Amino acid sequence: MKRTALSAAILTALPLYADAGEITIKRDTWGVPHVYADTTHDLFYGYGHSVAQDRLYQMEISKRSTQGRMAEILGTDYVEYDKKIRTNYDPLSIQRQIDALDTDDRAILDGYAKGMNAWIRQVLAQQDTLLPKQFSDNDFLPEEWTAFDVAMIFVGSLGNRFGDYNTEIENQQLLDALIETHGENNGWNIFNQLNPLNDSTAPTTIPKSDWSGTFDPRHPELTKRPAISDKTQQDIARLATGQDGAILGLSHNEARRYNEQQFHDYGLTGVAGYPQTSNMIVVGKKKAKGVNSILLNGPQFGWYNPAYTYSIGLHGAGFNVVGNTPFAYPSILFGNNEHIAWGSTWGAGDLVDIYRESLNPDNPEEYLFQGRYRPMETRTETIRVKNAEAVTVKIHKTVHGLLVSHDAENGIAYAKKRAWQGRELATLIAWTRQGQAKDHPEWLQQASRSALNINWYYADQAGNIGYVFAGKYPERKPGHDNRLPASGTGDQEWLGIKPFHRNPQVYNPSSGYIANWNNKPADDFLAPDMYWYSWSEADRVDTMTAIMESKDRFTPEDVKQMMEDVSYADVNARYFIPFLDDATRSLPKDDERRQAVALLREWAQTSHDKDRDGYYDEAATTLFQAWLPDMLALTFKDDLPGDFFNWYASAGYPSPESPLRSSLNVQPGTKALLQALRGSDAGVQQDYDFFNGHPADELILASLDSALNKVKQAHGDSAANWKLPVVPMRFFTNNFLGMPQAGSDEEKQTHIAMNRGTENNLVIFNGRKVESHEVVPPGQSGFIAPDGTPSPHYEDQLKLFENFEYKRTWLMPEQVDANTQSTLRLLTE
Template identity: 45%
Template sequence: MQHRSRLIPRTCAALALVTCVALASAQAPDHATVPAGKITIKRDGYGIPHVYANDVRGLFHGFGYAVAEDRLFQMEMARRAVLGTVSEVMGPAYVALDKGSRSGFTPAAIRAQMAALSADDKAIFDGYAAGFNARINEVLKAQATLLPKQFNDAGFKPKADWTGYDVAMIWIGTMANRYSNVSSEVANLRLLDQLRKARGDVAGRRLFDQIRWVEDPLAPTTVPRTAAPLKTASSPIDGNAVRLAPVSPGLLTARNDIDAARRGVAEPWTRPVASNLWIAGPNKTTDGSTVFINGPQFNWFNPSYVFGIGLHGAGFDVTGNTPFAYPVVLFGTNGKIAWGATAGPLDVNDMYQEKLNPANPHEYLFNGTMRPMTRRTEVIRVKGQADQSVDVYATVHGIVTNFDLPNGTAYAMKRSWDGYELASLLGWIHSMQATNWDQWLAQASRVAITINWYYADTDGNIGYVSPGRLPIRPAAQDIRLPAVGDGSMEWLGIRPFSDNPKTFNPAQGYIANWNNQSAPGAVSDGGNYSVVDRVREFTARLEAKPRLTPDELWALNRTTAYADTNARYMLPFVLEATRDLPATDPARRAAQLLANWNMLNDDPTERGVYDSPATTLMMHWLPILYKTVLADDLPPEVFAAYADNGYAGDTQIASIRPGNGMKLVYNALLGSGAGVAQTYDFFNGEDKNAVLRATLTQAMVELETRYGRDTATWRTPVVKHKFLTNNFIGAPQAGADELLTLPSFMNRGSQNDKMVLGAHGVALCTAAPPGQSGFIAPDGRQSAHYADQMTLFKDFGCKTEAVTPAEVDRHTESTKQLTNDYP
């Protein structure tokens, strides 16, 4: 394993309002001796800032200042993207993006939460904004050297007008709205309509249940199924299905484009699938340590999606990194405990189908009377053009996302976390101050959005909880479909936090997650959790040995990054179907090719092609198999969602997983052994082994025609690993010429962190490419830390992070003190 601790020349720039002191001439005070009201920023050899202050506002002032030094353009565009003001500086091409952003939240509700904050909590946001503005003022006074080049290229300048509201909205727009503002219910209703129309009511419903099941009892769960299960999921019920109007064919198209941009996903009707994590407790490691490794998969961007930071003082003592420089370290440690996260799996939203007044489409039926929707008009300024506007409507259930006027309906999303956005963020912030499981869990109980949290401590404990406010729904409600909005299907309350999935020191000795099902009974409208799940790439390897070394655990990062997430499911069936064939039979040759493969899609010598011809075979064969098994049973527009082979392509997504068709075909191959009842025969009475042999033969013949008979020549060009210049919402956060690449795609974290805990404390090691800074000077010169973590990331290395005051001092390369600008 590669660890790096690098020194760079100690350089300081004398700027207004700051004093910069070279360590050669002075030793900056540590967090225990920082004078009252003073702020000290120490940076290490990779440019990671450690902020010291004795009061909360000062600490976060330093945080905001450091962020503005490194990521001013990225953060300015993130603010505009979440608030819906990109068009003001980038022009009419971004009006649709701004309209989508404006319709995703209610500004007055967020401001009301801000107004209700305690003085200490308000100081977090206001201090951050003040520090950010202080740096902007410095930049504006020295634009010839300090203004990031991207501002000049875009033709506008930053303003020192950041507020605590803006700081909070970065988190709300990029975390809460990206990962919790999710529903598949309208898409599911459209799917049910299509299947019924194609196959009739009975067969169509059977197909629907086989495609969008409620729960697969064979699906791997983060809370082990051997532990006491949660309340089990209800069986499908037609309670709301029979009372719902159909969905117009084109209804979802425009909305899907908005949702795909807002959440950064290719398939907006599915839950986010981003991030992996594995923790091995003392009983699972060879040296008795606890090893905690997290790989949050937000996609890969330039500048980096995450920001490295240390915060020391005012009750905080943390090191780690965090997306979009949130005022909370999402992945890190305070020296006593360590924590991390993956995307949330819980069902915290419902779409309500509202019946509209035929005489007025902005009135809807509720509790026997027609009620007017509320309306908020948002004015969008557009560079070079007249202002535009968008009307945002809402019902008693929430913001209206779609009007389906041909069917006399509208859809409104009810979110259990509405009104609790800041409480959720503050629970996360204060969890950094916890020193044990109970304290940490108490903060988790404040979190209303859906998210997965993970825990370890220096005493050898490991744990997991999935926070989120879980609605109590009527028994007649099928969670896969929209609820009836007439008042007859309202929530009955919120389940107690004790119902949320959690596990503490599981008997298996480890915790692993790759966006799989949280716990038995914890289901959702779009999770489609299955026995086919990429988390088995971790669990199979964790269970292969009774104990693993810390280096072996870190090595899982490389193995799973290149693992073929489809192969382990098909290989046993392929071998069985072909075992009696002669060695020269094409299907038998295909089986042998797969059997001799390590099931990795990698290019270890960087030749520009995948290392094994088996990769080529799998990529070509699976679409043939899916088409043969599924296409004759599903309407064409439905089959299109299951036709993809599930491999990395030219359009980079946050992470790859088994193809959608794999879940259906694998269940069909399991037959009566499947966890999902196979009431509809996708094989239509044909012998399954014969179908496998025929499709393998077809793939082999087609590949021989393309490449020749020698399978050693069947090499597929690798897909490069890209660092995109637009943020996930679609707003530019770097110049178009700043696209960076690595030789081959890696299905791993946007950053990776490894924490080893034990009696010695906590050792933290991270890699967060491209680098800490996105700064490019007006003359085009890049920061020394612009891309200095790319090779580290490519080689699966990591850099040692300073956790203790002594470690910070040993790593410090420059020190800056800020002048107090507040009472």
């Protein structure tokens, strides 16, 4: 394979400073760096240096897109984007948190930034061989990094993006429209059925018998050793403002349209483009076969080139960790050491509220709070624009947070309050330090520090497994409906933050395993407030638990096969085929509708293209994907006014014209449809009849007739020809915020879409050693040389991913040495 300028450069020792600490970086056969150093600063210096070699352009775009600095390199088309990002975070709050870190924690950020800068200086000195091609294509150069930049990659993605979903304003618009159309009583009934506060039948990550609503703080796993002192977290809490927000100056309808459009522009799927996130399976000693524990994570951020996650090994300064993490965070979100393994999925818990501010009619920059009008805080941001004049934006903030919308004409503004505000850096450090934990109590202490709504998972050498629904959740006043904007005048303020022992969590669950696909954490836990996401009886996690309940014990190969099986499973079919069967049971055997349902009954509820002819093998796939949208339309279209039906119309299936950009999930309309069909047996009370007095079977048969007609018109009468074209899995060149992180010609794809992780990592403990595997497509490196030559590790994991294969990852020194392909020694300040 041709050696690129970059791969040649990393074979050379680079003594950058005199009187310096020494760092050794060993890269394995897949290009994964293993950094060895004695101090925290030097360890993360080596980390930053490695990231810069592999992903410099991607990281430059990540830095700029999380801070709203895209226009200064790409021009006027990005000004509005930059404005929206600038109004979504408080830079002063972030800097104060950085300044409050203790010396060793601060060294993580400083070391990382200095390592990045060391490589950037070399790139700028050798642009003809080391400057990634995308910089030349877009006519700008990389700039040096600071601790703030490193922190904002984490804050601007995991916090300001994935920890910030909220649709309370949109929910209020839906409720208002329903009441206007159907009256107060029916309007509320429809709203509660579409967006329920609690579905008692929703599957839970913690077995219902294992959770009582609190984790006993006297539990031996918490009292086994003294709690770790957390002065840094206390300092940060004192600095927290609890205030932040987004989207300045938009009316209610504009805000809703913006929310829908931004997700579409950012390349995400789901209703209105919302992402559908990650899955996890952890198997403990009670359920594992031949080993003590197994952890297989599939974080689902979407599929991108360069890869969304970055692989790294860190060895020294109290770390001995291998794994991968989004956008090369300093914290390894998915990984292991020799004692424990950990992973995560999005938690969907509600820790963000919108407050409705009443403006002073004489001064729209004042708002009513606790009996008097108060001035909003303001700051002015200057956005530099390439080849154009700079633009300024004025940002407003109330006691609740930054403004989401500001309707001076009607005297109303909306502000966003985040429970995690001011705790972003504590969360980042907790995630970093979990890699040093040796057992469950140490891991649990770090989980207790995390403020974001993320599920944390644990497995260890002895076969113990654990789970925590992490995050800082507000204690709301009685009567505060978390689905709708709260009064901002002072009568609906939070009572505080719930103590950690009330976060759903379990250690060695009775089931012997932990399965999660962003489903409900525990029984009777407050539902999320997003109209596009709810915890319901219909949940894709059932595809995983059905397999896990099918036999007593699972080997690592069994778990890998389970992940492959669910990747091709139809997430909807299991819930509705029984209803189709009941509706057609009395029909003659030769009735085409009865025969069609027989086809569905015989279907394995998966969609493959094993002969690789470009069409799905299963005729039932075509029929079911035609039926479900028709059934949704017959059920809901006449009840939902205006374009609100569009929120509940999608069955979630991709097509070649609209390919899979994130994972597939049961859509909100589909969940409400199942509850309507359940009737009095539903987990959500059905006070409004979506079938309008008609028997449900009547609508099922009508939609089946419609689906059959469509299928036959498109494919002919013979079921042998009912084949849909395969949807490929594309690796897009935008990042999670829709910003271009690679050249337009760098898009990659596999033959068929798979409902699986952006990456997959598998960790196996047998009581004596750890064995770990991963696949991180397209490859470790995003580097393309100035002459257009890609790194040899640019896409060398793409075929692995397509074939459900994994590469080994190496932890112990002898393993790393046996698989080292190049060695680099650095000297730091």
